[in-house]
Ligand SMILES: Nc1ncnc2c1ncn2[C@@H]1O[C@H](COP(=O)(O)OP(=O)(O)OP(=O)(O)O)[C@@H](O)[C@H]1O
């Protein structure tokens with residue numbers, strides 16, 4: 746059984762259709778890259794999978810571990826093992842990063858019938874993960890993403906992913922705004938989480954990330970559909986030839 750199955754997905758926002766019959770299958774343990782022009786619907790797809798409100802699903806199916814995602818609330822989807830690293834991480838003033846991570850992680854564990862981490866146990870886990878991602882302790886005491894630089898926000902998303910240990914990680918432009926060293930650190934963090942029972946969908950515009958985190962499957966999205974799929978070679982071809990060839994296919 747595939748981990749994620751998207752079939753003929755049609756999605757509207759404010760009366761306008763943005764996804765026009767999208768198909769995508771992700772098997773366990775695989776890293777997929779989704780590329781495609783601005784506005785082709787990549788972030789919309791990630792939002793619909795994780796259950797962000799405001800999207801009307803007018804046709805199609807969305808299955809995760811064989812279960813209907815559309816019947817689940819966003820928190821239920823997260824507890825089932827879905828995780829999205831946002832293209833634009835949100836700031837939460839007044840809630841420290843440490844507190845946010847502990848509360849969110851323990852809520853997920855509770856929903857899965859697991860016991861919550863004690864504060865000392867959690868602190869140890871969080872500090873170890875933060876260190877690997879080169880995130881200073883002082884950042885964890887600040888409000889979630891408040892005043893974080895673009896690259897710090899992205900590293901903070903990967904810290905969340907490392908702590909939540911999801912089965913499907915969707916990373917929406919995790920490489921945007923990262924300096925060369927930070928890209929390496931983030932890529933190392935992603936690679937460290939690759940495992941036979943964890944899958945990833947990396948949305949990216951750049952081959953640079955894919956040099957570090959080598960994908961098993963590459964998809965091209967255009968105008969609300971997946972129009973081509975291939976192996977890592979496809980991303981290299983795109984770099985050379987651009988998206989014009991897919992406009993007609995869409
Ligand atoms: N809330 C919304 N209201 C109106 N239009 C929307 C909304 N959300 C998305 N859209 C439109 O849907 C289309 C797809 O947007 P989306 O953000 O999914 O693209 P993308 O492929 O992620 O692009 P990028 O590479 O620039 O991040 C765009 O034309 C966008 O303007």
Ligand SMILES: [Mg+2]
Pocket residue numbers: 787788789832917
């Ligand atoms: Mg986007």
